[in-house]
Amino acid sequence: MVNRKLVGAHYGLMDWLVQRITGVVMAAYTVVVAFALYTGAGSSYERWHGFMSAAPMRFISFLCIVSLCWHAWIGVRDTWMDYVQPAGIKLTLHVLTLLSVIGCGGWAVQILWKL
Amino acid sequence: MTKRILKFNIYRYDPDVDRKPYMQDIEVEVDATDRKLLDALVKLKAKDDSIAFRRSCREGVCGSDGMNINGTNGLACLADLSTFPDGKTIVLRPLPGLPVIRDLIVDMTQFFKQYHSIKPYLINNDPLPERERLQSPEEREELNGLYECILCACCSTACPTFWWNPDKFVGPAGLLAAYRFIADTRDQATNERLDNLEDPYRLFRCHTIMNCVEVCPKGLNPTKAIGKIKDMMVRRII
Ligand code: SF4
Numbered sequence: 234m235v236n237r238k239l240v241g242a243h244y245g246l247m248d249w250l251v252q253r254i255t256g257v258v259m260a261a262y263t264v265v266v267a268f269a270l271y272t273g274a275g276s277s278y279e280r281w282h283g284f285m286s287a288a289p290m291r292f293i294s295f296l297c298i299v300s301l302c303w304h305a306w307i308g309v310r311d312t313w314m315d316y317v318q319p320a321g322i323k324l325t326l327h328v329l330t331l332l333s334v335i336g337c338g339g340w341a342v343q344i345l346w347k348l
Numbered sequence: 349m350t351k352r353i354l355k356f357n358i359y360r361y362d363p364d365v366d367r368k369p370y371m372q373d374i375e376v377e378v379d380a381t382d383r384k385l386l387d388a389l390v391k392l393k394a395k396d397d398s399i400a401f402r403r404s405c406r407e408g409v410c411g412s413d414g415m416n417i418n419g420t421n422g423l424a425c426l427a428d429l430s431t432f433p434d435g436k437t438i439v440l441r442p443l444p445g446l447p448v449i450r451d452l453i454v455d456m457t458q459f460f461k462q463y464h465s466i467k468p469y470l471i472n473n474d475p476l477p478e479r480e481r482l483q484s485p486e487e488r489e490e491l492n493g494l495y496e497c498i499l500c501a502c503c504s505t506a507c508p509t510f511w512w513n514p515d516k517f518v519g520p521a522g523l524l525a526a527y528r529f530i531a532d533t534r535d536q537a538t539n540e541r542l543d544n545l546e547d548p549y550r551l552f553r554c555h556t557i558m559n560c561v562e563v564c565p566k567g568l569n570p571t572k573a574i575g576k577i578k579d580m581m582v583r584r585i586i
């Protein structure tokens with residue numbers, strides 16, 4: 234096959250939107266945690282544990298983990314798309330990225346569940 | 349401005365003769381009638397006629413003398429000689445990221461391929477009206493800042509994303525042109541045009557670095573046009 238350039242995978246918009254939305258979620262989460270730390274939620278292990286295991290915190294912490302993973306996946310994949318040309322290496326890197334992101338996400342969820 | 353000696357450091361490469369590119373130091377005397385960098389280049393060419401560069405209109409209309417001037421892309425015919433400090437060497441290189449044909453002349457094939465890929469013409473299948481397809485002044489207003497592009501390639505060759513993926517990323521000039529037709533109320537192919545760009549490479553490789561805006565000699569804003577295309581894509585799905 235002559236090395237034809239193939240473009241036209243219709244997922245550009247979704248990924249771009251997702252990256253924006255997950256960014257907002259993480260920013261909001263950072264504000265919440267920063268505020269909690271400012272008001273002393275981190276002053277002792279008990280307080281910190283209580284704060285993090287409250288239902289609303291579990292809810293938004295989980296959202297933040299999902300957002301972080303999704304955001305990281307798109308961001309890192311974008312970097313491969315920019316700089317790596319050979320299709321084989323690119324696919325390998327995509328798969329490795331995806332696997333490590335899923336692994337880290339699962340690990341984070343386990344930590345959260347243990348609380 | 350009276351007589352003045354200008355020092356140049358110019359990228360030279362003639363693939364028929366040179367094994368690899370080199371930088372040449374050369375001086376030229378200009379006088380009060382020489383106002384733009386292009387005037388100095390024309391004098392330079394009279395001194396050493398082996399130096400190759402493109403130019404035609406000498407007034408920022410044809411877009412043929414785009415080059416990298418002291419590290420920034422621009423048109424030689426619009427670069428004011430008075431803005432170059434006395435005694436400081438002017439470094440000229442070809443537009444980055446495109447294959448060099450010779451000296452300051454680059455091969456624009458890839459650039460125009462991307463431009464053609466967005467179908468840079470009005471698509472309207474209605475029967476031709478007797479005189480012309482009309483627009484209201486407001487509709488016409490939408491095209492300002494879009495139609496003025498002279499395809500000099502200063503923007504696309506300043507765009508890192510275009511350097512890495514010139515065969516897949518349309519580039520700022522092409523995307524500005526794409527939006528020019530998307531924004532045109534007389535055009536009937538908006539959906540197809542958006543479909544054509546909804547791809548992780550063709551449009552979404554743009555990372556809003558805004559190098560393109562910084563260098564455009566016509567003061568156009570491809571980043572804004574790219575943002576508007578994204579905006580329309582979002583509005584289309586919600
Ligand atoms: S947008 Fe500006 S820099 Fe880019 S090709 Fe058109 S005129 Fe040149």
Ligand code: SF4
Nearest residue numbers: 507554555557558560
């Ligand atoms: S804003 Fe987009 S098109 Fe312009 S230079 Fe940056 S990446 Fe390229």
Ligand code: FES
Nearest residue numbers: 405406408411425
């Ligand atoms: S010579 Fe035509 S744009 Fe400079």
